[in-house]
């Protein structure tokens with residue numbers, strides 16, 4: 001048998017290419033070998049490519065990790081739709097109803113174990129209109145149950161709105177509300193309502209008084225400049241008093257009324273207080289504060305060791321002003337401690353968005369708590385698309401700052417701390433002039449941040465003078481560099497730093513060595529989208545000799561609340577980032593001062609969402 005024949009045959013095959021002639025196998029075996037070799041080659045080449053690809057990926061991951069750890073922020077990749085953004089804007093631990101529009105807080109009270117919050121509410125749309133009294137209750141000031149709307153426009157005297165007012169609890173347990181009715185001719189009339197059942201812990205049903213309105217506009221006062229009656233309180237002489245804000249010409253003022261039966265009110269000739277050029281005083285609040293401790297006082301408190309605060313809301317300007325002074329119950333007159341810090345010209349409760357605030361004396365924990373509304377600054381169209389507008393601040397306790405004697409301290413209620421989890425601590429991080437330090441904390445959209453900054457004292461002393469005319473609101477924000485600032489925290493920043501909101505201190509010094517510390521929030525680059533307030537908010541904050549610079553920030557999606565020096569100066573902002581949202585939101589520290597380094601220490605907690613839902617009747 002010739003063993004060479006098949007070779008000859010194979011060689012005659014049109015597509016045959018000999019590999020190694022002398023080792024050539026018989027034809028079928030050769031075909032198999034050939035297939036195996038080709039497959040092996042393909043496998044080897046594929047393996048090579050897989051390995052190379054894996055190495056590239058690994059390298060990229062290492063690069064990402066390194067850049068995160070270094071001063072370079074990570075690049076943002078995820079794109080968000082309009083719908084993603086609007087969904088993200090809803091807050092997680094700030095009070096807001098499920099939908100539509102809230103405005104001034106009204107008539108808070110503590111009753112049978114529940115904190116009650118009533119509020120101006122439009123039940124039909126996310127814009128001002130159909131003003132009613134919405135109603136929610138809470139056991140802990142964090143989680144809320146929404147209740148049915150308590151009062152809606154029904155009568156000629158409030159058909160254009162059940163406007164703002166207050167609730168009074170009498171020593172015998174009786175409860176009544178005073179509110180302003182917006183009448184069919186838009187004049188403002190004062191009205192009374194009572195709960196149908198005082199022993200209902202939820203005070204669900206309310207009935208308007210048969211003889212409403214109980215007060216008409218006095219002579220000399222504009223028909224639309226007369227509103228927001230206060231809680232009634234009893235003075236040391238046993239007389240019951242109520243106050244209301246108004247204006248005469250351009251002078252803002254507080255009218256005082258006496259009553260013997262809580263229904264008929266007699267106006268005193270002289271106002272409690274007035275300040276020229278401060279215009280209409282809305283939502284006036286008046287309360288005592290202790291000079292000796294942090295325990296709050298109810299309205300009846302009077303005498304030595306007590307100061308009284310007037311708060312008014314400046315119509316049309318979104319600013320709440322307060323002043324500390326002395327109340328004389330014999331004359332029903334109030335005098336400011338410092339005329340330069342009088343009502344409407346001195347100090348604000350908050351230097352950002354916070355308006356129409358109203359406080360509650362909490363008999364359970366002996367504290368005074370205030371809420372205001374924090375309005376939107378984006379477009380009205382966006383409010384309509386979202387289906388809701390306006391949120392409330394986290395309830396804030398108010399005490400007199402006994403260290404300065406000049407300021408109040410506004411501070412988040414302690415209950416909000418219960419939402420903290422996954423705390424992280426950063427100690428003494430060195431921030432050189434001109435530095436940015438990313439903080440790797442994971443998701444950065446629901447945070448409670450407490451930050452302390454130590455300024456290089458040698459640099460502070462050596463600086464002979466620096467921007468002593470500085471002001472947050474007139475500055476160009478965190479990008480404006482001085483010897484001793486700005487430095488602070490950047491929240492809601494995207495990886496490429498195209499969107500960011502810095503909250504910071506800026507120290508200015510005059511030639512005589514006088515130092516002023518400014519606390520600012522820069523909204524100039526918060527959003528690439530429309531924001532009606534591309535501004536820098538802020539003011540000065542007193543810092544005493546033995547104090548470090550401290551700030552606390554509550555970041556909750558589209559709201560940032562900032563408290564400097566224990567709440568001496570507060571700034572609340574609404575922000576509408578388009579990229580710095582969901583997992584793309586980053587947190588950074590920065591020091592943009594030119595001559596001083598700063599050491600930053602921080603505690604940062606993630607914040608769990610609060611529960612806000614309909615009451616399960």
Ligand SMILES: OC[C@H]1O[C@@](CO)(OC[C@@]2(O[C@H]3O[C@H](CO)[C@@H](O)[C@H](O)[C@H]3O)O[C@H](CO)[C@@H](O)[C@@H]2O)[C@@H](O)[C@@H]1O
Pocket residue numbers: 103104120128131163164165180182224227228282283315316356
């Ligand atoms: O909801 C009424 C309560 O709100 C307060 C303070 O926030 O007054 C606001 C005020 O203006 C609103 O109504 C205007 C339409 O009339 C509207 O243009 C404006 O944007 C709204 O803020 O509401 C009353 C009544 O309309 C008006 O005199 C005020 O300027 C508080 O004072 C009211 O009780």
